[in-house]
Structures are given as C-alpha cells and as structure tokens.
Amino acid sequence: MKRTLFAAAAILLAGCINSGAWAADKLKVGFIYLGPVGDLGWTYQHELARQALVKELGDKIETTFLENVPEGPDAERAIEQLVRAGNKLIFTTSFGYMDPTLKVAKKYPNVHFEHCSGYKRDKNMSTYSARWYQGRYIQGLIAAKMSKAGVLGYIGSFPIPEVVSGINATMLGAQTINPNIKVKIIWVNSWFDPGKEADAAKALLDQGADMIMQHTDSPAAMQVSSERGKLAFGQDSEMIKFGPKAQLTSILDTWAPYYIERVKAELAGTWKSEDTWGGLESKMFEMAPYTNMPDDVKKMAEDTQAAIASGKLHPFKCPVVTQDGKDVECKGGDHLEDTQILGMNFYVKGIDDKLPGK
Amino acid sequence: MGLIEAIILSVLAASTPLLLAATGELVTERSGVLNLGVEGMMIVGAACGFGGAWLSGSIIVGALCGMVAGILMSLIFALMALGLAVNQVATGLALTILGIGLSGLIGAGFVGERITPAPHLHIPGLSDIPLAGRILFGEDGFVYLSIALVVGVWWFLYRTRAGLILRACGDNHVSAHALGYPVLRIRLYAVMFGGACAGLAGAYLPLAYTPFFIPGMTAGRGWIALALTVFASWRPARLVVGAYLFGAVTILQLHAQGAGIGIPSQFMSSLPYLATIIVLVLLSRARTGGSTAPAALGTVFVPDR
Amino acid sequence: MQLVLEKRAERSATIALISPLIAIGLTIATLCIVFAVLGKNPIAALAVYFIDPLTDGYSLQEIAVKATPLVMIAIGLSLCYLANAWNIGAEGQFLIGAVAGSWLAVKTQGTDAGHWVLPAMLVLGAAAGALYALIPAICKVRFGASEILTSLMLVYVADLLLDYLVRGPWRDPQGFNFPTTAEFDPVATVPTLIEGGRLHLGSIIALFVVAAGAVLLGRTIKGFEIRVVGAAPRAARFGGFNANQLVLLTFAISGALAGLAGIIEVAGPVGHLQPGISPGYGFTAIIVAFLGRLNPIGILIAGLFLALTFIGGEQAQIAMKIPLDVTKVFQGILLFYVLACDSLILYRFRLISSSPKVQSGAH
Known part of the structure; x- marks a missing residue:
C-alpha cells in the first residue's frame, strides 16, 4: 500500500516536471484581470481575446492570467509575479494598473508591458485603448x-x-x-x-x-x-x-486582433513601445x-x-x-x-x- | 404607471433580499447566535439557486436549491460555533470567505446563461386596481413571501411557546438549560432557519432581480442584512420598516440623480449608512435601561454535566 | 451514545502547542482531496502554496509587505476584542487614516517641505483613525448604540469620502481627470529597506507595534484591566475598573493603528491616494486577530501565514492554473480547522450514553 502510494506520487511529480520542461521554449504571455473571468463584461472580453490568441498562436506561446486583482497595493506584486514566472509580454487590463505597471516596467527593462486605457508609457511599456x-x-x-x-x-x-x-x-x-x-x-x-x-x-x-x-x-x-x-x-x-x-x-470590446498583432511582433522581435488608440477604422472595437x-x-x-x-x-x-x-x-x-x-x-x-x- | 407607484415597486423589489436574509438572521440572533456569514450563505444560495433553476427550468426548484445550499452552509457554521464552541465572529467571517470561493467554483459552469425570471403575479381584477393593485398583488411571489415570513416569525416569536423558549435561549442560556431545554438543539434549528433564509435571499437575486449569475453579485447585501437586524433592535416589525427604509433611500438617491439634483453622488450613496447610524443612536437614546439585544448574543454555550 | 464537549479544568498547554499543527495537517489532507478532484497534482500544488514562496528573497519580502497592515490592524483589534468591544470597522479607520495623511502629502506637493512631512503624515493618519474609531465608541458609551453596526456603517462612509476626494478636490491636475492624486513627493513616501525590493519601513513599525502590544497586555495594569473587563465583567466592576473608559481607550488605540496602517500603505507600496487602496485589510485583520488567538506574537505569526496563502495563491494561479476561488475556499477551510482545533485547548470530547435531561437545580 505504502509503495503504491509512493509510486503514484513519483509519477505525478514526474508528470509535473515534464510539463514544465515541455513549455520552456514557448513565449510566455501574461494577463492581469480586474474582475473574475466570468463577469460577462470587461474582463470577459479580455479573456475571450486571450482565448482567441491561444487559438491563433497556441503552438508558439503559453498564456497565464491572474484574475480578480484589485487596483491597489496588490497589483504591483501580481504583475511582478508574472514577470518572475517567465512571462515576457504582459497585458495589464485596467486603468488602475497604470502606476504599478510602470514601476515593474522600470525594474525589468527586458520584459514588455501593455497597459490598457492609461496614459503613462516607457521604453518597454505601451498603452492601448479604443475610441x-x-x-x-x-x-x-x-x-x-x-x-x-x-x-x-x-x-x-x-x-x-x-x-x-x-x-x-x-x-x-x-x-x-x-x-x-x-x-x-x-x-x-x-x-x-x-x-x-x-x-x-x-x-x-x-x-x-x-x-x-x-x-x-x-x-x-x-x-x-x-x-x-x-x-x-x-x-x-x-x-x-x-x-x-x-x-x-x-x-x-474586440481586443483579439490587437493582442495577436502585438504577440506576433514580440515573436518576430519587432515589438516597440507604442501608444495605440484605435477606433472603428482599425477594429479596436x-x-x-x-x-x-x-x-x-x-x-x-x-x-x-x-x-x-x-x-x-x-x-x-x-x-x-x-x-x-x-x-x-x-x-x-x-x-x-x-x-x-x-x-x-x-x-x-x-x-x-x-x-x-x- | 405613475412615478410614485413605480418607485414603490422598485423599493419593494430592492428590499426583498434584505428582508429575507435579515429575517433569518433575526431568528438566529434571537436564539443567542451571531452568524456574520450571511454574505457567504447568500452568495452560495445565489449560485446554487441559479444552477437549480437553469438545470430544471423551474424557479421553485431554484429557490429550493438556494435554501438547501444556505442550510448546508449554516450547518458548517453550526458545527463550528455550536458543536465546537468556537468564537462566532471569527467563524462567521470564515464562512463568508469560504462562500465567496465556493460560489465561484459552483457558478463557473453557468456564467453567461440566462433564465426566465420569476413571473409577476397577476390576479385578474385585484392587480388592476389603480395604485394599490399592482403594489399589493402585482409583484413577484418572493416579495409577498418575504412579508408573510416576517409575519410568521413575529407570530412564532411572540405567540408560541416554542418562540418563547427560543428567546429564552438567547437571553439566558444557562437558565434555559437549567429548565431542561436543549439549548444547543434549539440554536441549531435557529441557525438552519437563518441559513435557509439567507440562501433564499441570495437565490432571489438571480431568480427574480437580474436573471443571470455573476460571481460576487450579492455585492455586500449580506452585510446590510446584518446591520438591519441590529437596526431593528431584533424586532420583526421594525425589521420591515428598516428594510423598506433602506431600500427606499437607495432607490430615491438614484431618482434624485436622474432628476438632476446636483448633490455629489457619493454623498447620496452614503445617506443610507449615515441614516442607519443616526436612527440607531436615536432609538438607543429613547430607550431607558440598556440595550434590547439578546443578552447571550454571541457567547458560546457548553452545557454543564 | 452522544459526543459532547466538556470544559477542561484549565487550558491544555500541550494542545495549545500542537493544535496549529493538527489544523495544518487536516487542511493539507483536505486540500489534497480538492486538488485531486480538480485534476491537479496535489504534491506540486502544495509545494507551490507553502514551499515555493518561502524559498526566495523576493517572495519573503512580499509576504512581509502583505502582512504589515494585517498585523498592525489586528493588534489593535485584539485589544478591543479582549475588552469585549466589537470594532468591526477597522477598514473604515484604515481608509480615514490614509485620507488624513494624504491631505498633508497633497498640500505640500511640489513645495520644498523638509523631512518632517512623512512623520507628520503618520501622526495625522493615526490621529484621524483614532477619532474615527471614537465615533462608534462614543455612540456605544453615551447612547448604548451597538458598536458592531455603527463601526461597520462607517466603513462605507469612509470609502465614499475617499472616493469623493480623489475624484474631486484632490485629483491630480496632470492626471487626465482620472481618480487619483499625483504621486507623492519623496519626502512624503515611506522609504524602502532593500534596494529594488518593496520591503519598507512600515514592516519595522509593525514589529514595534507587536512588541508594544505584548508589553501592554503582559506587563501593564491597563493591559490587565482590558483582559479582566473582557473575561470577567462582574469582577471588573467590583474591582472598580471603568468599562466605558476601556471601550473608548481600546477603540482609540485600534483606530489609531488602523489609520497608521492606512497611511503607511498609501505612502509606501501605493505611492498615491486612489480608490481601492485596501483589498479588505480591515476585515481580513479580524480573522488574523482570531487566528493569532488575540495574542500579539500569535497575531504576527497568523498575519505572516495568511500573507503566505495570498502569495502562494497567486503563484498557484500562474504555475498550475488553479482558480483564485480555490484559494478562497482553502483560506476558509484553513480558518475552520484552526478555530476548531483551538477549541480543544479549552474543551475535550467525551462520549456519553444518551442520558435523560439533566435537571440541574443550581449551577
């Protein structure tokens, strides 16, 4: 009995390590959400776009999200956690994440950030919003x-x-x-x-x-x-x-085309900091x-x-x-x-x- | 439909979940137990109530599911607070955290679905009477159920022997025990009643108010229900007044905004809370000789052997 | 047959020591089941929750940052609860402290005010928190109004006041009308302790608060009075202690600590005043106070442990895609087990045969 348990644990552990190694060479893309993914509104639309992104580029990227992140002191930590988990491109999807995103961006110049609906930018921090x-x-x-x-x-x-x-x-x-x-x-x-x-x-x-x-x-x-x-x-x-x-x-809110475009740029090495305020002409909504x-x-x-x-x-x-x-x-x-x-x-x-x- | 009538109807609907949850909590507290987990029981009731209604297609099944979910949650509380004599404030808060998490997991399966909301009653003749007809006979069934419930609770507490015993447990559990009453069992039933009411109150939101489920949709109403219980100084009649007063201030501040009365909306939104404090102070002042709270409220009881 | 609780003659010291261990063991067992049901590897999930955050300096700092306001508020609340005064509104006192301290930061913005600004802000924050907490305390002492209700109601009022200020009068003029004040000047900011990290002076202050709490409760007459009034009100009356005065005192202290935590949070990790500066610290601190058994050292440990579950919960979302709701369920279960096991310190289980109703004449 003891032995079977032990063996089971070993298999589980091995499985865990394997899946980790398998994902290592993909680009990691992270998302910070304000609400629960099931809010039927704002966060839901970002989540749909993330799913579309995975559908389009799933063989080249791996995505992670943190939901229900309050716009207070916890935001900076949540963003930094994503950085430390190896995410190279991070979308922070609410206005209140502006200053936390900027702080983390200054600390990690090699990671790229995309902040939704704010006005502060940096060399490695873009903003995007819709008209x-x-x-x-x-x-x-x-x-x-x-x-x-x-x-x-x-x-x-x-x-x-x-x-x-x-x-x-x-x-x-x-x-x-x-x-x-x-x-x-x-x-x-x-x-x-x-x-x-x-x-x-x-x-x-x-x-x-x-x-x-x-x-x-x-x-x-x-x-x-x-x-x-x-x-x-x-x-x-x-x-x-x-x-x-x-x-x-x-x-x-149709973020999918923008997300796909930015991730493609990141994959191609052509990502640069931009201020995107798109409207009907660019199908930003x-x-x-x-x-x-x-x-x-x-x-x-x-x-x-x-x-x-x-x-x-x-x-x-x-x-x-x-x-x-x-x-x-x-x-x-x-x-x-x-x-x-x-x-x-x-x-x-x-x-x-x-x-x-x- | 006149404006006054419309406002009254909105107030009735907005107050109903508060009244339901607060009635349950009133009975719980009258037995001497303070369950701060109302918000947690409500949100699980909302998730299970919607799930039940969505799967079965029946509002009544949904309401029953909500009540059962509320009872199950309250049993966790009872096990802790009554069975193990754990501090009730801490247990209630833990129940709320657990409930918020559980409701998210339960509700994940049917986010984005919608159901047909509970129908408004229509009694030919009666519902068509101008003004009073729609108010007295034309809302959804939960509205009238909540009023019937308060009346029932009033009758139970003040007109039956069982109610007297329940109040005795809340006022002095040592004496009640000495007289041979099973204090813990009575409190268990009271806590379960509170859970059923909170579950039903939670279920009212996705079944009648806004017919879909969204995580966190109770938005603090459980806390308001707790406040109302104290506001009503543990009396059913005052509870009705309090619940409708709170509903009225909430709705009227929206109307004041719509009518373009230029007071900061934050000030308007804070009115119900300030009003509650002021009324509470006035009520407490008018009373001579201490508080009317159940004397044993919130204290643990372990029978001597 | 019936299982009943029986009061022990005295607290069991052994169980007091091992009860947290039993609770953690039970939580881990339950969690394993939950993870298995969700199809996640239980061992890996547990490692992410409890071990990983403890293995690197960054996470340790974050745990300290998260625990700082929780511990500070909980120490104050424990004094209230020991004295049987039920302050549920620490969240509001936290916000008012943040608002009052920020007032000075906003007023001195861009002037070359010296290093007195930050200390003055901290004093203002604590004073405002104390005054705000005195409202429900006075209502209770003077009018007999339930402090549970009034302190809770004042949370909403504080929240709306903060909201009004940052959307109106204190709005950052360069901020495109978004609801936030400008970033505070360096002299109005709580300094960090480690270059590049977020650990700040507030954590040291929190440790001082823990020490002060321990001294107050264990070594002073006031501390003794607080404990007696709560545990044996009648004895306290005979002893000539003024219970009303103690309600005012403990409310003022806990309000001051919550207000101090508020302004430290705003002038430290956040850096400006905005809506939503508190993710429910005031309420979480109530749980911390009870988890720590209303004991200062216990509160310190409980605060750090709860912070660990927040950090671990985020890492579990990232590493194993475990939904946030599972973390909430887990926190709830953990609290239940800890509270349940603690009940064994005071009580023991006895199996008895179903007896007829006990008719005890006197007690």
Missing part, C-alpha cells in the same frame, strides 16, 4: 431616431473622461437628429453591481426615459429594459441574449449587429459608422460648445485634439445636469 466615443456617437443617432419621449437614460459608472466623453458623443450624435433631446444621468459609482444597475435602469425608465444606455459592465440594465418592453444599448459585450427584443446595438430598428435607421447607423471609420466624420468636430455656452478651443484642426478627449471634463450644451466633482 469608444465613436460608437457612442452612432448610438446617440439611433437613440434620437428611436426615442418617442425624446428622453434618454444613461447609467454611468464613474465620471472619468472615458465615460464623460461617451455621454458627450452620445448627445452630439443625438442632437443632429433632435436638437431638443434630453438625457438623464445616474452614476452608480461601480463598474459592476448588477442589482444597482438594474435599480438605476428602473429609476430612469420610471422618470420618463424610454431608452437605456450604459457605461457599466453587467447585462442587468439590458434585462430590465427588455422586461419593460423598452429599448437599450449594450456595453463591452454582446448582450442580445438578455434583451432579444431590446438591444439596438452594443459596443463590443466593433458595433454589434443593428437590431430591433427600422431599415432606414439601420442604414443611417451603418452609413455613419462607415463615415467615422473612413475619417470623414469626427464625433467631436468643431465647434463643440460646453453646457454653459462656451466654445471649446479647437486644437485639432476641425475637431478636438485627442488630449482634449482623453481629459474631457465638461458636459456639452444640452445636458441639463452637473458633472460630479466640478
């Missing part, structure tokens, strides 16, 4: 066409520039159809609290909005809209399952199929999407007027400059609310 505001502009157009009440409900997570520019782009799009369109905004102070998101959606619908847009991660608001027979837009991922009759479209709308609205949405992708239309084309009636300085020629969008801290004209923290 989601382009998609929000299209959503604004659709919303204005489809809304009977002329009142949009918007669920915000936190008033950071990404979210604020999304609200502004939505309104600028909507105003081209209906100059008197109104928006009601509720901040839930969380990226992820299905119950609270559902409560916020109910409150907005009860107050007369007939269209829900969200910048939070769960499908709860979509589901509420569906139940109430109202229309809604998804966020991060395809949410049509939760509102087959409600979803108009959804902004899909995509729009889910336009559903639950008449053909003419669908066509308008598709045309607008094409115009934005080709660069003919810029959602923040000048003049952009703030809510108190001032023209925003036009630093980018005929549209706002990227830094102005990245640091956006004002509401555009027509939003009858006060931006938190102002």
Whole structure:
C-alpha cells in the first residue's frame, strides 16, 4: 500500500516536471484581470481575446492570467509575479494598473508591458485603448431616431473622461437628429453591481426615459429594459441574449486582433513601445449587429459608422460648445485634439445636469 | 404607471433580499447566535439557486436549491460555533470567505446563461386596481413571501411557546438549560432557519432581480442584512420598516440623480449608512435601561454535566 | 451514545502547542482531496502554496509587505476584542487614516517641505483613525448604540469620502481627470529597506507595534484591566475598573493603528491616494486577530501565514492554473480547522450514553 502510494506520487511529480520542461521554449504571455473571468463584461472580453490568441498562436506561446486583482497595493506584486514566472509580454487590463505597471516596467527593462486605457508609457511599456466615443456617437443617432419621449437614460459608472466623453458623443450624435433631446444621468459609482444597475435602469425608465444606455459592465440594465418592453444599448459585450427584443446595438470590446498583432511582433522581435488608440477604422472595437430598428435607421447607423471609420466624420468636430455656452478651443484642426478627449471634463450644451466633482 | 407607484415597486423589489436574509438572521440572533456569514450563505444560495433553476427550468426548484445550499452552509457554521464552541465572529467571517470561493467554483459552469425570471403575479381584477393593485398583488411571489415570513416569525416569536423558549435561549442560556431545554438543539434549528433564509435571499437575486449569475453579485447585501437586524433592535416589525427604509433611500438617491439634483453622488450613496447610524443612536437614546439585544448574543454555550 | 464537549479544568498547554499543527495537517489532507478532484497534482500544488514562496528573497519580502497592515490592524483589534468591544470597522479607520495623511502629502506637493512631512503624515493618519474609531465608541458609551453596526456603517462612509476626494478636490491636475492624486513627493513616501525590493519601513513599525502590544497586555495594569473587563465583567466592576473608559481607550488605540496602517500603505507600496487602496485589510485583520488567538506574537505569526496563502495563491494561479476561488475556499477551510482545533485547548470530547435531561437545580 505504502509503495503504491509512493509510486503514484513519483509519477505525478514526474508528470509535473515534464510539463514544465515541455513549455520552456514557448513565449510566455501574461494577463492581469480586474474582475473574475466570468463577469460577462470587461474582463470577459479580455479573456475571450486571450482565448482567441491561444487559438491563433497556441503552438508558439503559453498564456497565464491572474484574475480578480484589485487596483491597489496588490497589483504591483501580481504583475511582478508574472514577470518572475517567465512571462515576457504582459497585458495589464485596467486603468488602475497604470502606476504599478510602470514601476515593474522600470525594474525589468527586458520584459514588455501593455497597459490598457492609461496614459503613462516607457521604453518597454505601451498603452492601448479604443475610441469608444465613436460608437457612442452612432448610438446617440439611433437613440434620437428611436426615442418617442425624446428622453434618454444613461447609467454611468464613474465620471472619468472615458465615460464623460461617451455621454458627450452620445448627445452630439443625438442632437443632429433632435436638437431638443434630453438625457438623464445616474452614476452608480461601480463598474459592476448588477442589482444597482438594474435599480438605476428602473429609476430612469420610471422618470420618463424610454431608452437605456450604459457605461457599466453587467447585462442587468439590458434585462430590465427588455422586461419593460423598452429599448437599450449594450456595453463591452454582446448582450442580445438578455434583451432579444431590446438591444439596438452594443459596443463590443474586440481586443483579439490587437493582442495577436502585438504577440506576433514580440515573436518576430519587432515589438516597440507604442501608444495605440484605435477606433472603428482599425477594429479596436466593433458595433454589434443593428437590431430591433427600422431599415432606414439601420442604414443611417451603418452609413455613419462607415463615415467615422473612413475619417470623414469626427464625433467631436468643431465647434463643440460646453453646457454653459462656451466654445471649446479647437486644437485639432476641425475637431478636438485627442488630449482634449482623453481629459474631457465638461458636459456639452444640452445636458441639463452637473458633472460630479466640478 | 405613475412615478410614485413605480418607485414603490422598485423599493419593494430592492428590499426583498434584505428582508429575507435579515429575517433569518433575526431568528438566529434571537436564539443567542451571531452568524456574520450571511454574505457567504447568500452568495452560495445565489449560485446554487441559479444552477437549480437553469438545470430544471423551474424557479421553485431554484429557490429550493438556494435554501438547501444556505442550510448546508449554516450547518458548517453550526458545527463550528455550536458543536465546537468556537468564537462566532471569527467563524462567521470564515464562512463568508469560504462562500465567496465556493460560489465561484459552483457558478463557473453557468456564467453567461440566462433564465426566465420569476413571473409577476397577476390576479385578474385585484392587480388592476389603480395604485394599490399592482403594489399589493402585482409583484413577484418572493416579495409577498418575504412579508408573510416576517409575519410568521413575529407570530412564532411572540405567540408560541416554542418562540418563547427560543428567546429564552438567547437571553439566558444557562437558565434555559437549567429548565431542561436543549439549548444547543434549539440554536441549531435557529441557525438552519437563518441559513435557509439567507440562501433564499441570495437565490432571489438571480431568480427574480437580474436573471443571470455573476460571481460576487450579492455585492455586500449580506452585510446590510446584518446591520438591519441590529437596526431593528431584533424586532420583526421594525425589521420591515428598516428594510423598506433602506431600500427606499437607495432607490430615491438614484431618482434624485436622474432628476438632476446636483448633490455629489457619493454623498447620496452614503445617506443610507449615515441614516442607519443616526436612527440607531436615536432609538438607543429613547430607550431607558440598556440595550434590547439578546443578552447571550454571541457567547458560546457548553452545557454543564 | 452522544459526543459532547466538556470544559477542561484549565487550558491544555500541550494542545495549545500542537493544535496549529493538527489544523495544518487536516487542511493539507483536505486540500489534497480538492486538488485531486480538480485534476491537479496535489504534491506540486502544495509545494507551490507553502514551499515555493518561502524559498526566495523576493517572495519573503512580499509576504512581509502583505502582512504589515494585517498585523498592525489586528493588534489593535485584539485589544478591543479582549475588552469585549466589537470594532468591526477597522477598514473604515484604515481608509480615514490614509485620507488624513494624504491631505498633508497633497498640500505640500511640489513645495520644498523638509523631512518632517512623512512623520507628520503618520501622526495625522493615526490621529484621524483614532477619532474615527471614537465615533462608534462614543455612540456605544453615551447612547448604548451597538458598536458592531455603527463601526461597520462607517466603513462605507469612509470609502465614499475617499472616493469623493480623489475624484474631486484632490485629483491630480496632470492626471487626465482620472481618480487619483499625483504621486507623492519623496519626502512624503515611506522609504524602502532593500534596494529594488518593496520591503519598507512600515514592516519595522509593525514589529514595534507587536512588541508594544505584548508589553501592554503582559506587563501593564491597563493591559490587565482590558483582559479582566473582557473575561470577567462582574469582577471588573467590583474591582472598580471603568468599562466605558476601556471601550473608548481600546477603540482609540485600534483606530489609531488602523489609520497608521492606512497611511503607511498609501505612502509606501501605493505611492498615491486612489480608490481601492485596501483589498479588505480591515476585515481580513479580524480573522488574523482570531487566528493569532488575540495574542500579539500569535497575531504576527497568523498575519505572516495568511500573507503566505495570498502569495502562494497567486503563484498557484500562474504555475498550475488553479482558480483564485480555490484559494478562497482553502483560506476558509484553513480558518475552520484552526478555530476548531483551538477549541480543544479549552474543551475535550467525551462520549456519553444518551442520558435523560439533566435537571440541574443550581449551577
């Protein structure tokens, strides 16, 4: 009995050592996730992209992820753990990992880092993000066409520039159809609290909005809209399952092409630090199929999407007027400059609310 | 549907999981046991409840699965806190950690799935009465079940002999034991009842509120339920008031934002917590002669032989 | 037949020594089963959890960094719990300490303030933590409001206050409006001890706190009072000890320590104030306090051990793709075993025949 146990242990150990040796010559790619891989939103989309990456390049790379890594003091350690486990290219997939990533990058100049949605870079640290505001502009157009009440409900997570520019782009799009369109905004102070998101959606619908847009991660608001027979837009991922009759479209985070491109560059030895802020033109994000709308609205949405992708239309084309009636300085020629969008801290004209923290 | 009616309906739904979990905890605490693991029992109830409903296609099966899961979790607690006389605060916290981990493992199989949520009642005639009809007869069954449960618990605690004995165990386990009552067995049942309620409260979230399961979806509601029990000073009637008050403040602050009232949302979000503290202080002040907490709450009991 | 607990005449010193070993043995046995069920190699998994983090200097440093706030907070909490004062809100006191200390760092940013900044920040953090902890303590002493509830509620309030400050008034002007203050100046940063590592001065402070806790409890009259009030309130009343005063004192001390831990964490490993600076330290510390049996040395060991499981859990995710949820389950199981085995110090099991109800007249 003792001997069999011992033998079994030896076999198990040998198996473990073997699998270690087998993987040694592959490129190791690591990921740090904010949420659980099953959050159906932000982290889920990064995880899908990782799986696509493995499918595409699985014979040349080995991937590892750490999930549920809080954006506090633990992040730096988690990133360093990945470095020490031999990962040569590491994707840190939330804004709050910016400073920890930078610290670890300085310490390990031979490892390459990719930080999602931040603004600090280094020789071995790139950043990448998507111009989601382009998609929000299209959503604004659709919303204005489809809304009977002329009142949009918007669920915000936190008033950071990404979210604020999304609200502004939505309104600028909507105003081209209906100059008197109104928006009601509720901040839930969380990226992820299905119950609270559902409560916020109910409150907005009860107050007369007939269209829900969200910048939070769960499908709860979509589901509420569906139940109430109202229309809604998804966020991060395809949410049509939760509102087959409600979803108009959804902004899909499609990181896979970018991940594959960067890993290929790493494999080829051509990786260098870059600042990638891609939009519809480079498929950094995509729009889910336009559903639950008449053909003419669908066509308008598709045309607008094409115009934005080709660069003919810029959602923040000048003049952009703030809510108190001032023209925003036009630093980018005929549209706002990227830094102005990245640091956006004002509401555009027509939003009858006060931006938190102002 | 008028705005007031809509708000009341939202408040009813938002308060229901709090009320369910807090009712269970109230009975547990009234027997003298402090189980801080409500959040852990709730999230396992949510995972198992959704799993059960998804596999069977039945909301009722799902609710039962949630309750059974909650009971199983509470039995771990009972084994530790009652069987082995371990400190209850530490055991409850450990139960929450365990529950969060377990729910993730259990739920991994059906993340991304959805079910048809529990239907809203519709009683022809009654549900169509303006205003009151939808509120009294038109929500999902859990809402009314939770109210029936509180009434039942009130009746049990104050109108039955068994309830009297349970309260006696919570107030003075030494005397209760001396009178020949099986203190530990009574507490075991109370803890199991608490587990069943917490499991059902957890299951309510994926079965009726947002019909899908996501890890961590209870988002701290178990802790609020604990707070409510104390807020209600261990009285069922006050529990109802507390749960609906808390639900109301949560919902109203969302409405205030939607209406464009420009107060920092963080301040609004902190209102329910500040309100709880203030009300608690006022209640405690109004009372003369000490606290109404079960006197033996949280203390271990090992029968003498 | 029935298995019952029986109180020992006195604490069993032998079991006190071997109970942690039994608990760890049981945990390892259970873990082996869990890993086998998941199809992972149990021996390799155990090595990743418990052995690997202890074999290199980097992981050892990380264990110390992770344990520092846990130990510091838990020492304060143990005083409260010994005195029967139930401070559940250390998380909030941690955050308020971080906020108060950061205020000075933000105000002196970019000025050529001298080396007094960091010590002043630490004092501010501790003072704010103590004051914040005094709110539930006063509510309890003055109005009889349950401190368990009020201290827990204040956690949420502190969290939202921090959130408001870093999104509004204290936001980094160069930070594209993201919710964080600017990186603190070097004079406002807790120095690290080893070049290139993360081990910082805070760990030394934590050791001082452990020593001070041991002296307070073991060698001073106040420490004696705290223990008596908790263990035998009636005797304490006869002894003329003022229980209310002790509630205020222990709450203030534990709040100060939590606040100190908060500002050290912000000015040390994090380097700026942002939301989410605490991954639940205040709550985890409650467990550390009990794992350490409310004894300062025990808390030090328990804090290091719990930190080990966090580091090991990450390494298990990397090396063996073991989900994080397994680490949580494992922590839960470990706590249960430790607590259960500790119960054998005070009690023994007896098998008795089912007897009729005992009608004991007096006790």
